[in-house]
Amino acid sequence: MAKEIFYTAVDIGTTKVCALVARVGSEGELKILGFGKTPSQGVQKGRIENLSEAQEAVRICLDDAQRYVSRGVVSGAYVGVSGSHLSCLNIKDTLTDPQDIGGITAHQIQRLLQASYPQVDPSQEVLHIIPTGYEVDGLPGVRNPTGLHAKQVQVEAHVVLGDAAVLKNSVRAVEGNRIPVRSLVAQSLASAEATLTGDEREMGVIMMDIGGGTTDVAVYRHGTPWFSTVVPVGGNQATGDLAEALHIPYYRAEKLKIKFGNALAELVRADEEVVVPGYQGEPQRVIKRRAMCEPLQMRLAELLKLAILRVNQAGLRHMPSGGIVLTGGGAEMEGFRELAQKITGSPVRVASPLGIAGLPAELRKPAFSSAVGVLLWGIKHQGDWKPSRSEPRHTWMRKLLAGRFQRTKEQEPEELPVGGPA
Template identity: 35%
Template sequence: MRRSSVNHPRRQGNPIPQRTYQPRKGEGLLPGARARQDVIAALDVGSTKVCVLVAELSEESEVDITGYGVAPSHGMRRGVVVDVEGTVRAICEAVEKAEHMADVRVRSVTLGVAGTHVQSFNNRGVIAIAREDKDITEEDVARALEAARVLTIPPDRDIIHVRPREFIVDGFDGIRDPVGMVGNRLEVEANIVTGSTTSIENILRCVARADLEVEGTVLSGLASGEAVLHPAERELGVVVADIGGGTTDVAIFDRGGLWHAAVIPVGGDHITNDLAVGLRTPLAQAEKVKIQDGVALVDLAPADEFVEIPDVGGSRTHRVGKRALAEIIQPRVEEIFDLIVKEIKKSGREGMLPGGIVVTGGTALLRGLDEVGQYETGLPVRVGYPQGQAGLADLVRNPGCSCAVGLVHFAAQNLLAKEEAGAAEPLSGLFAGIFGKVKNWFKQSY
């Protein structure tokens, strides 16, 4: 197999950062009957921060957050790895913080996948029910979904998700679960999400170099929706917009499932850059001003309040009105919502999303952002906070943690499914291809 041309710290005498934490002796079992291997972890590698959550499943199968770690991300840009070593160090730092808090050793994670390379489209799978009884089984559903995967995609892309939108039995549509029904022909309308093989392989290598295994991958927008949406919103039709640092993850849900997904190459960092240029101040100071004094809507900014802004050199300061800050911020926020509207039109669901838009991500905390969104889109807009978890819920009840919380929920669902099946299912799709290559690469390299 072709060796990677990436410069590796081990080969150059610069050691890979090692996680130093070890669980206490005798930590084999949690209180109760659950074993330590039932601990689950989520890893969200963003453009501005890396977030890790550790959780346990209670006896009632509820998610109990036990560990939380976050670290600045310096190796990602728009969801794509641009600095391998920087990304590995950020992952190690965040994981070690979560390990200390949870008092466990994290060995595997469920990973969020995002970036401007992500694309979404729809396809149909059709199979015949040839048995005499015509009963539709779970195996038939799996065959229909597999048939939906049979399509031509470029060799540099891999399928991340195949999510059923609806099933059709003998021409009757709108069916969510056809198992147990009778029919001659089963069809599935599926949403297929693909990503760049290279981009996904790079982030998987970073995770592997941080001494972690990947249990599964989940589209970041889908994970955010899992954390912030109410069931009724999924049914009616709703948009989730996770506004991160470098990108905005858009996921459109309807009839209970994923209908369309996209990644917009504009996020909170662009607001920060606008402020840095407009105020002639360093990026770090612009970010601080955005968080402390920024308002997304000019009408909400007081005209008689001012902020002291240091110059680029730091030797002098100048006063800027808070209204002037809002005049810089609002156009970029309007652009983000205009791009969200374009994705809604592209999905074909324009005028059919009464649930409106749920904005989440760190930038969603910008005051007045929801009001700008309502004006620009004509849809109801609310800020989404993670829900459905216990334990350290107060630490992660923040829009910036929505993706990580959603990943934990997906990891919990996967663990419960494995327990019900009695054994771990083999890797398929994305993992069978990319992650297998990564493991082989590590074996050959070290």
């Protein structure tokens, strides 16, 4: 009988931390066995600022998630990371052999990817090198060159980098609970993994995960990631603005926002009213719901524009035909889809995790896209090559260069045109 494999995902967010334990059965079916969620502590805008608090939040989640599985099943975790220290670049690299590379093997492709490892500042760590396409003897757009004969094969890859010290803190928040980290996963790519359809990836799409403190953005083109970034603004700033506008504490503003918030104030009937509870001996007030929604709309519109500006600055001249996919807890607000449609003129969809049979109802919400995505990413990319943290870079580079192939001169990352929206 084929062996069952267990996977664990930990998603460390600004407002909540969650852990999932899942099993992949002999038929490839995925079953969530355990789930833990707790309010986040010690995390600011996706970045850990108090290690012991973050570690404790991770412990609570892992304990809950492991409650229904036998001891020892959780032997390593995939961990979602975010924060504006994450950046990306697209690279190209080429292998040539004046004779014939021969039937290109998977091993050679892996070596090519290894060789394409970018020169980065030692303070940076490479999180992902994702092959996005191949050019074989001048023929572009080859998705899988395995088995082809050629003199030259060129790989294009999307690379995600992060600040090594910041990432180390995420590793420690999990490993402090005696669970080794198998791999860190950028939350932008994780949420995209959980929400985007194949058609959207092919047509081109902008995915935004609007969390509490950050908005993780991923752009897919021709089926693969092309750009990813983190905007350090999320739903919590909208709550803060509301608290300030109404002169009430943050937690009361959060309750009002969740219950009556609408990201596009004009969608609220002009005569609708809400009761704002009194504070510090003042009586309660009745205000127009539409007026309450205005500061929310302003902040969320600004957030959307900021995210689109980043994508434009990366070189995307037109809104992609697959439109925009919104996810994350912040996208659960009424009217968010309509606001994004109004601002961008594109089709917009609010997405929850898809494609997992039997996903518990509690997890079928936009707020869990990134946690479910970390799990899916871990399962899909477990065999991918990644430089090991324990192996110094010069060691594997030397091993690599001792191989039969020559590398052509290192290429500059593709020059991306900068332009405004269409």
